[in-house]
Amino acid sequence: xxxxxxxxxxxxxxxxxxxxxxxxxxxxxxxxxxxxxxxxxxxxxxxxxxxxxxxxxxxxxxxxxxxxxxxxxxxxxxxxxxxxxxxxxxxxxxxxxxxxxxxxxxxxxxxxxxxxxxxxxxxxxxxxxxxxxxxxxxxx
Numbered sequence: 001x002x003x004x005x006x007x008x009x010x011x012x013x014x015x016x017x018x019x020x021x022x023x024x025x026x027x028x029x030x031x032x033x034x035x036x037x038x039x040x041x042x043x044x045x046x047x048x049x050x051x052x053x054x055x056x057x058x059x060x061x062x063x064x065x066x067x068x069x070x071x072x073x074x075x076x077x078x079x080x081x082x083x084x085x086x087x088x089x090x091x092x093x094x095x096x097x098x099x100x101x102x103x104x105x106x107x108x109x110x111x112x113x114x115x116x117x118x119x120x121x122x123x124x125x126x127x128x129x130x131x132x133x134x135x136x137x138x139x140x
Contacts, residue, residue, distance in 0.1 A: 027119060028046045031139050032044040032045075033136055034124070034136070037062060039062055039070065041062060042124075043060075044057040045057075046082065053079075054078075054079065055079045056079060057076065057093060060074075077093045077094065078093070080092040089114045093110055095107070095110040119137075121137070122134070123135070
């Protein structure tokens with residue numbers, strides 16, 4: 001009997017560890033922000049509408065001018081097929097190969113992954129020149 005209970009508990013624990021997070025994870029909803037050089041560099045808004053994730057993202061352009069960093073924003077880019085895969089938030093965006101270009105030939109689909117590192121913390125690995133970038137959720 002004891003062996004059966006131990007095997008049952010081990011099976012439940014294994015299932016809990018190996019089962020990926022569901023795509024309707026409500027903990028993804030909110031505004032996720034990252035800064036670099038004390039300037040905004042990413043603002044991602046994630047929405048959960050009855051289990052369907054959606055949202056948009058702004059990648060700010062950081063420029064060093066006269067010894068000071070300045071951020072310039074752009075229009076929000078819609079998240080395409082946002083989903084949770086294990087401990088990663090994965091999505092695609094249409095990305096311009098040439099900064100600011102809207103020509104179809106200059107566009108491609110780019111996949112991004114953010115590791116879910118806590119209730120309000122995410123990490124883009126190798127985000128900027130090989131370094132990690134931490135995002136904090138500022139509202140739920």
